[in-house]
Amino acid sequence: MSGALAEAPPAAAIDSVETQSCFDVIELLFFAYRDFVSDPDRILTDYGFGRAHHRVLHFVNRQPGLTIAELLDILRITKQSLNRVLKELVEKGFVEQRTGVQDRRQRLLFPTVKGRDLALALSRLQGERIRRAIERCGEDDRQAALRFLFAMIDENDRDHVARLVYGAGQRKGQ
Amino acid sequence: MSGALAEAPPAAAIDSVETQSCFDVIELLFFAYRDFVSDPDRILTDYGFGRAHHRVLHFVNRQPGLTIAELLDILRITKQSLNRVLKELVEKGFVEQRTGVQDRRQRLLFPTVKGRDLALALSRLQGERIRRAIERCGEDDRQAALRFLFAMIDENDRDHVARLVYGAGQRKGQ
DNA sequence: TCCGTTACGTCAGCCTTATTGACATATCTC
């Protein structure tokens, strides 16, 4: 446009106290997540997978018998996006689909042994980073961080996430 | 590929204690980040921007006078990827580039007033979520979460991040 | 002053992950 490119005054001069005090959370969340998700990348490319495959495999492994609808709700992507990566995971023998028992329209998702092994290898890698972090900051900070992260989730979704994270295990299906 | 699709036994039966105890961090980090980055999306699309633009604008605003090399180190993307979004931010008048004073090879990045306003509007939105979280879990948990998140960052990068997050402000350049 | 290095920009092509919209099929439920 006509580009009146006036320079902005320094941030500290304008920011409200509230905005200023949030930059640390905003930025540390960015950096922690950046490094956290980068760990599994090398292993994943060995299998021809990306981060999307990782996410699907993780939650299928965590909650065997998961339905497509539930997985879509967790990942917040479209079914077309999910279908692409899921199809690859099934074709390569990492995930198995079974027709639901109570509701035969559903496709329940289960990890194969191979899928479990990969999912656990990836979790182990991320777990190493987490354990190193706990060594630095202590178990109390980890517990507090869990409470804080949980409080950062959309209010409508917290019950669902709590069940998934703390109440997960074998579900319905065969 | 001959597909012996044996089902894996339930996770609890195999997981080591160490692996098991990391699932909560892995998953809450995923859900918190998922919701955290989704807040600014609606505003961003109004401007024809995406999350990549947001990240660039945020750090340019936080550290006026940032160089391209420093920004690449923060974002961990290639200069080609950065250049695409940066060019759009400059063309639309949200970021201004100036030739470095001490080193004329460098292009120092500054937010325009327009850029600052947008960056702060986006931070404010994310700050609201953070403040709601603190209301739920308390200031102590926030402080602890910051320590935990910091410890999750690559060791080599912690000093750099600490300077950026806690020691940021106006830098070199006119 | 010359030369190697550094900082940055750019062209070209490609991949992954996501989107929207439309439509098909099987199954459940009333």
Added chain:
DNA sequence: GAGATATGTCAATAAGGCTGACGTAACGGA
């Protein structure tokens, strides 16, 4: 049987990332 639900799929598109190669300008030391 009819409508709603769960899933699969085709097609087109966009965002955001990548590699590789090459060009230019500026720095900095021998």
